[in-house]
Amino acid sequence: MAAAIIDGKAVAAQLRSALSGEVSKFVDATNVQPHLAAVLAGDDPASAVYVRNKQKACDAAGIRSTLHRLPTEITEDGLLTLISQLNNDPAVHGILVQLPLPGHVREQVVLDAVTPLKDVDCFHPENVGLMVQGRPRFLPCTPHGVQQLLLTSGTQVAGAHAVVLGRSEIVGKPMAMMLVQRGEAADATVTICHSRTQGLAEITRQADIIVAAIGKPRFVTADMVKPGAVVIDVGINRVGDKLVGDVDYGPVTEVASAITPVPGGVGPMTIAMLLQNTLTAAKISVT
Ligand code: NDP
Numbered sequence: 001m002a003a004a005i006i007d008g009k010a011v012a013a014q015l016r017s018a019l020s021g022e023v024s025k026f027v028d029a030t031n032v033q034p035h036l037a038a039v040l041a042g043d044d045p046a047s048a049v050y051v052r053n054k055q056k057a058c059d060a061a062g063i064r065s066t067l068h069r070l071p072t073e074i075t076e077d078g079l080l081t082l083i084s085q086l087n088n089d090p091a092v093h094g095i096l097v098q099l100p101l102p103g104h105v106r107e108q109v110v111l112d113a114v115t116p117l118k119d120v121d122c123f124h125p126e127n128v129g130l131m132v133q134g135r136p137r138f139l140p141c142t143p144h145g146v147q148q149l150l151l152t153s154g155t156q157v158a159g160a161h162a163v164v165l166g167r168s169e170i171v172g173k174p175m176a177m178m179l180v181q182r183g184e185a186a187d188a189t190v191t192i193c194h195s196r197t198q199g200l201a202e203i204t205r206q207a208d209i210i211v212a213a214i215g216k217p218r219f220v221t222a223d224m225v226k227p228g229a230v231v232i233d234v235g236i237n238r239v240g241d242k243l244v245g246d247v248d249y250g251p252v253t254e255v256a257s258a259i260t261p262v263p264g265g266v267g268p269m270t271i272a273m274l275l276q277n278t279l280t281a282a283k284i285s286v287t
Contacts, residue, residue, distance in 0.1 A: 001270075002253050002257050003231070003252070003255075003256040003257055003259040004251040004255060004257065004258040004259075005253075005258075005259060005260075005261060006062070006153045006230075006232070006258050006259065006260045006261075006265065007261075007264065007265075008145070008149055008150050008151075008261075008264055008266055008267065008268050008269045009264045009265075009268045011148065011149060011152050011268075011269065011272065012145075012210050012268035012269050012272040013268075014160060015148065015153060015269075015272040015276070016057065016060065016061055016272050016275065018034040019061050019233055019272070019275055019279065020060065020061040020062050023062040023063060023158065023279055024062055026279065026282065026283065027062065029078070030286050032282060032285070032286055033063070033090050033104070034062075034063045034064065034093050034094070034096070034278050034281070034282035035063070035064040035065070035066070035091055035093050035223055035278075035282070036054070036055075036058050036063055036065045036066075036092075036094040036095075036096060036120065036277050036278045037065075037066050037068060037086050037089075037092045037094065037095050037096070038051050038054065038066070038067050038068065038096045038098060039068045039070070039079070039083070039086075039095065039096065039097045039098065040068070040069050040070070040178065041069075041070040041071075041072070041074050041079060041098075041101050041102055041105070042070075042071075042072040042074075042100075042101070042102045042210075043059055043072060044100065047099075047100070049087070049094075050098060051067065051098050052133065053271060054096065054271055054274060055067060057271045057272070057274075057275055057277060059255050060276070061275050063182070063278050063279070065241060066092075068082055068086075070082070070163060072102045073102075074102065074105070074107075075104075076104070076106060076109060076110065077104045077195040079101070080109070080113050081099070083095065083110065083113045083125070083145065084113070084176060085155075086114075086118070086216060087113075087115040087118065087151070087255065090285070091120060093278060093281040093284075093285050094118055094120035094176070094274075094277060094278040094282075095112055095114045095115075095118045095119070095120065096120060096121060096274070097111060097114065097121075097281045103211070108127045111123045111124070112124065112125070113122055116137070117137075117281065117284055117285070118281055119136060119138060120141075120274060120278050120280075120281055121138075121140065121141060121274070121277075122136075122137075122138040122139060122140040122174070122277070122278035123140075123169070123170075124166060127220055128140075128169075130173065131177065131178070132177050132206060132272075133137045134183075134218050135182050136247055137280075137284070138202075138277045138281070139178065139273065139277070140171075140174040140178075141170050141270045141271075141273040141274045141277065142170065142171070142213075142234060142238055142269075142270045142273075143149050143171060143174045143175035143178050144178070144269075144272045144273040144276075145268075145269025145272065145273045146175060146211055146232050146234065146266055146269070146271070147178055147179070147185045147186070147268055148185070148272075149231070149232060149260060149265070149266070149269060150185045150209070150230070150271060151184060151185040153230070153258055155185075155209065155230045156185060156208075156260065157179065157185045157187065157188050157189065157209065158187035158188070159188070160188050160189070160190070160205055160208035160209050161188070161189050161190075161191070161207055161208050162176075162188040162190050162207065162208065162209040162210075162211065163190075163191045163193060163204050163206070163207035163209070163210050163211070164176045164179070164191070164192050164193065164211045164213070165193050165194075165202050165210065165211065165212045165213060165214050165219075165220070165246070166193075166194065166199075166212070166213035166214045166215075166234075167192055167193075167194045167203070168213065169214040171234055172192060172194070172213050173192070175211055176184060176190045176192045176215065177250070179209075179211075188209065191203055191206075191207075195214075200224075201223065201224045204220065204224040204225065204226075205224060205225070206226065207225075207226060207229055207230070208226070208228075208230065209229065209230045209231075210224075210225065210228055210229055210230070210231045210232065210235060210247075211232045211234060211247070212231070212232070212233050212235055212246035213234035213235065213246065214235065214246050215233070215235055215236075215237060215246065216235070216237070216246055217237040217239050217244045217245075217246070218244060218245070218246070218247065218248040218249070219235075219246050219247070219248075220233075220246055220248060220252065221245040221248045221251065221252070222248065222251035222252050222254060222255045225255045225256055225266045226242050226255075228256070228257045229256050229257065230256065230257060230258045230259070231252055231256045231258070231259045231260070232259075232260050232265070232266065233245035233246055233247040233249070233259070233261075233262050233265055233266065234246065234266045235247070235262065236262060236263075236267060243261030243262060243263050244262060245260075245261075246263070247259070247262075249261065251261070276283070
């Protein structure tokens with residue numbers, strides 16, 4: 001039987017609609033409008049599209065968004081000055097630094113400069129540490145989106161063997177840490193795989209849940225998936241004029257019990273979770 005499609009677009013739309021209600025209640029109660037400041041340095045067209053989509057989503061949810069566009073030649077000091085201004089601006093609640101930054105700028109230095117209280121991407125070591133210890137201030141947007149999809153699709157996560165492909169700071173590592181926590185859509189037994197993993201297919205075939213985040217088009221093939229497994233595809237890869245995931249979607253739908261499409265799976269959830277973190281940051285600012 002073909003896999004059920006986990007419709008991230010629909011789940012994200014529901015979350016965003018509930019969130020706009022929460023935003024308007026918060027504004028009524030505090031007279032403070034949540035505000036996300038986005039920093040876009042350079043002229044990468046894909047980054048510009050991502051930022052535009054995030055801003056549109058903010059507008060629809062009643063969250064103010066401002067864009068700080070900087071030229072490719074911006075210096076690291078120039079970026080740090082802007083981050084410091086945004087950190088100190090009481091009207092700004094969330095700061096989003098769109099990656100990648102121009103090659104001459106040290107991304108880690110810039111990301112570390114964002115105050116943890118406005119770090120809506122959950123990249124700051126303080127926030128990562130809190131998340132790992134199971135007492136999060138913010139949750140990282142993409143892994144949180146994946147967890148919400150597991151929850152709304154009714155996937156049994158507690159006790160399941162979850163195999164996470166990829167160990168990046170943005171997706172793989174925090175994803176694994178969140179799945180291993182105690183709690184809802186968690187309590188899994190987790191294996192993390194990366195480019196040095198040996199016998200990868202043997203490991204993925206043992207997975208009840210696969211989360212693929214490696215950035216290799218159609219890498220996870222049907223023979224790597226246990227019948228009945230739930231497959232979450234985080235990958236976004238441009239192949240010709242098409243976007244494809246890290247999973248060989250068609251054949252894998254014949255084996256898996258549930259699967260996320262690309263596009264329309266994890267991507268929309270990432271944005272919804274960013275909005276949620278911005279509201280959380282605004283709430284923090286008034287406490
Ligand atoms: P990175 O390039 O930072 O990390 C990729 C990871 O995959 C690394 O840990 C790497 O291992 C591992 N890897 C690469 N090749 C293999 C292989 N052959 N076998 C096993 N592991 C491998 O990518 P990101 O985590 O940032 O992103 C992953 C994908 O998710 C991309 O397609 C990206 O576009 C997408 N993405 C989607 C988002 C969304 O909202 N849907 C958000 C963020 C990312 P090693 O560490 O050893 O190099």
